[in-house]
Amino acid sequence: MEAGQHSNVALLKEIAELLNEETDMGRMLEGAIWKLLNGSVFEAAWIFFIDKNGKHQLAAQANLPPALKQNDCRHLKKGGCWCVKRYHDGNLEKASNIIACQRIDNAISSDAGDAEGITHHATVALQSGNEKFGLLNIAAPDTVRFSNDELALLESVAFQIGSAIKRILLTKQEQELALVQERNRLARDLHDSVNQLLFSVTLTARGGSVMSEDPEVQETFRDIQHLTQEALNEMRALIWQLRPKGLESGLLEAVKGYAEMLGLSTELKVTGVIQLPSRTEETLFRIAQEALNNIRKHAGVHKVQLYMSVTPSDVLLVIKDEGRGFVIDEHLYLPSIGIQSMRDRAKAEGGSIEWSSEIGRGTEILIRIPY
Numbered sequence: 001m002e003a004g005q006h007s008n009v010a011l012l013k014e015i016a017e018l019l020n021e022e023t024d025m026g027r028m029l030e031g032a033i034w035k036l037l038n039g040s041v042f043e044a045a046w047i048f049f050i051d052k053n054g055k056h057q058l059a060a061q062a063n064l065p066p067a068l069k070q071n072d073c074r075h076l077k078k079g080g081c082w083c084v085k086r087y088h089d090g091n092l093e094k095a096s097n098i099i100a101c102q103r104i105d106n107a108i109s110s111d112a113g114d115a116e117g118i119t120h121h122a123t124v125a126l127q128s129g130n131e132k133f134g135l136l137n138i139a140a141p142d143t144v145r146f147s148n149d150e151l152a153l154l155e156s157v158a159f160q161i162g163s164a165i166k167r168i169l170l171t172k173q174e175q176e177l178a179l180v181q182e183r184n185r186l187a188r189d190l191h192d193s194v195n196q197l198l199f200s201v202t203l204t205a206r207g208g209s210v211m212s213e214d215p216e217v218q219e220t221f222r223d224i225q226h227l228t229q230e231a232l233n234e235m236r237a238l239i240w241q242l243r244p245k246g247l248e249s250g251l252l253e254a255v256k257g258y259a260e261m262l263g264l265s266t267e268l269k270v271t272g273v274i275q276l277p278s279r280t281e282e283t284l285f286r287i288a289q290e291a292l293n294n295i296r297k298h299a300g301v302h303k304v305q306l307y308m309s310v311t312p313s314d315v316l317l318v319i320k321d322e323g324r325g326f327v328i329d330e331h332l333y334l335p336s337i338g339i340q341s342m343r344d345r346a347k348a349e350g351g352s353i354e355w356s357s358e359i360g361r362g363t364e365i366l367i368r369i370p371y
Contacts, residue, residue, distance in 0.1 A: 007039065008040075008153050008156075010039075011035070011036070011039035011040065011153075012153075012156055012157070012160065014035055014039065015032050015035050015036065015157060015160055016160055018031050018032060018035060019032060019160055019161065019163075019164035020164075022164070023168065023171065024168075025059075025165070025168050026059075026060065028161075028164055028165075028168065029047055029059055029060035029161070030060045030061075030062060032157070032160070032161050032164070033045040033046075033047065033060060033061075033062045033136070034062045034063075036138070036157050037062055037063055037138075040150070040153060041140055041143075041146075041150060042138040042139070042140055042150075042154075043063060043118075043139065043140045043141060044062065044063045044064050044065065044068070044118060044121075044138065044139045044140070045060075045061065045062045045063070045136065045137065045138045045139075046058060046060065046061040046062070046064065046068075046073075046076060046137050047059045047060040047061070047126070047134060047135065047136050047137070047161075048084065048134045048135045048137070049133060049134040050084065050087060050088075050132075050133070050134045050135065053312055053313050054084075054088055055313065055370075056084055056134070056135075057077075057134075058073055058076050058077050059134065061073060061076070064076075065113070065114060065115050065116035065118050066113030066114050066115075066116070067104075067107040067108060067113040067114060067115040067116075067118075068103075068104070068107050068115070068118075069113070070107070070113050075103050075104075075106050075107040075110070076103055079102060079103060079106065081098075081101055081102045081103050082098055082099075082100060082101065082102065083096075083098050083101070083121075083123040083135055083137065084135065086123075087123075087125060087132070087134075087135055092123065092124070092125050092135075093125075094124070094151070094155060095122060095123070095124035095151040095152070095154040095155045095158065096122065096123060096124070096151070097120070097122050097144070097145045097146060097151070098120060098121055098122065098123055098137075099120065099144075100120075101120060101121055104118065104119060104120070104121065104139075116141055117141030117142045118139045118140070118141055119142075119144070120139065120143065120144045120145075121137045121138060121139035122137070122138055122139070122146045122150075122151060122154060123135050123136070123137045123138075124136050124151075124154050124155055124158040125158065125162075126158050126161055126162040126165060127158075127159075127162045128162045128163050128165065128166035129166075131166065133162060133165050133166075136154070136157070136158045136161065138154060190235060190238065194235060195232070195235050195236070198228055198231050198232045198235060199232060201224070201228045202225055202228045202229055202232060205221045205222070205224040205225035205228060206221075206225050208221040208224075209221035209222050209225065236261060237261070237262070237293070250274065250281075251274065251276065251281045251284055251285060251308075252268060252270065252274070252306070252308065254281075254285050255285060255288045255292075255306060256268065256306075258285075258288070258289055258292060259292050259304060262292055262293070262296045263296065263302060264292060264295060264296060264302055264303065264304050265302060265303050265304070266303075266304055266305075266306055267303070267304070267305045267306065268306050268307075268308075269305075269306070269307045269308070270307075270308045270309075270310075271308070271309045271310070272308075272309055272310030272311060272315075273310060274308070274310050274315075275310075276310070276315060276371055277371050279349070280315065280349065280369055280371040283345055283346070283348070283349050283351075283369060284315070284317055284367065284369060286345055287317075287342045287345050287346060287353065287367050288306075288317065288319060290338040290341060290342050291319045291342065291365050292304065292319075293338070294338060295319075295321045295323065295363075298323070298324065298326070299321045299323025299324055299325075299362070299363065300323045300324050301321050301322060301323040301362075303321070303322070304319060304320065304321050305318075305319075305320040305321070306318070306319055306320075307320070313370060313371075314351075314368055314369060314370040314371065315368070315369055315371060316366065316367070316368050317366075317367045317368075317369075318364060318365065318366050318367075319364070319365045319367075320362065320363070320364045320365070321362050321363055322361075322362040323362050323363065324359065324360065324362075325357045325358045325359045325360055325361050325362050325363050326357050326359065326363065327357075327359065339355070342365075342367075346367055346368075346369060349369050349370070350369075350370050351367065351368050351369035351370060352367075352368050353365065353366065353367045353368075354366045
């Protein structure tokens with residue numbers, strides 16, 4: 001075995017050990033490409049994740065020159081390039097030299113900083129089996145083309161990273177499934193124990209009110225019955241939040257069912273075809289739950305309007321009521337109406353949420369989530 005081949009085998013073993021141990025996606029990607037750079041002729045690397053709609057995201061980068069790092073790598077994050085086009089067209093079967101890179105050219109021509117001799121790069125798809133996740137790009141100063149051996153090394157590393165990405169995604173899915181199962185167990189336990197006890201207390205209080213002839217005792221029992229009924233309603237809402245019945249029939253049916261459970265009537269309008277990932281549906285449902293809870297508790301109305309618009313890249317959900325409204329202070333944390341939790345949920349999915357409200361003129365909430 002030649003010295004170069006021996007060093008490549010050692011490098012691949014070192015990368016494989018890191019990939020097998022790491023469970024965080026970001027640390028795994030950056031750790032792998034740094035090891036690749038330290039053990040090869042490559043001197044800069046970056047990874048794009050590319051979704052099914054063609055949107056690319058800079059997922060990791062290592063040792064970029066100032067021209068590419070400027071303004072949080074804006075030249076890598078914006079615009080198109082030949083490697084991404086070949087990826088979309090299905091013409092990137094092997095590691096390839098890219099003769100012209102629009103991103104690098106734009107960075108150099110805009111005087112974004114020193115490119116440190118980097119003018120070209122090589123690229124390879126990150127995949128596991130037939131499932132593709134994005135691109136691994138590498139570059140070196142004053143290098144237009146990499147040799148076949150160097151491209152073969154790049155392919156081997158890309159195969160390792162692709163397998164690791166698939167493993168982490170599957171692990172994440174298993175964790176989410178376990179979380180759903182735990183929620184379902186808690187919901188069943190609450191329904192079978194606490195929920196039934198509250199119902200029994202309600203019946204007992206009703207019976208005590210009827211059986212007693214003392215007006216004060218009757219009033220006390222009625223108060224107990226009222227408070228227990230309120231607690232029962234809160235418990236049913238909590239069970240809904242733990243295990244949203246109806247999501248199996250679609251997001252809108254689940255939201256409508258939850259609204260009806262709260263005593264709210266809904267007006268629905270939809271544009272576009274609703275085929276959303278389950279994670280996006282649950283995020284929207286959780287935000288809608290909080291919004292509907294707020295309407296029931298604070299708006300003073302029993303009717304809500306829901307508008308949903310679905311495009312190939314994102315979904316917009318609008319929740320509107322004509323109730324009391326409130327004054328919005330963006331710098332104020334308002335746990336009583338759950339603004340922060342709704343904002344956090346949307347942000348966690350790369351989305352946004354906005355409020356429009358005036359005293360006496362109702363509230364409108366706009367939630368936009370990419371998928």
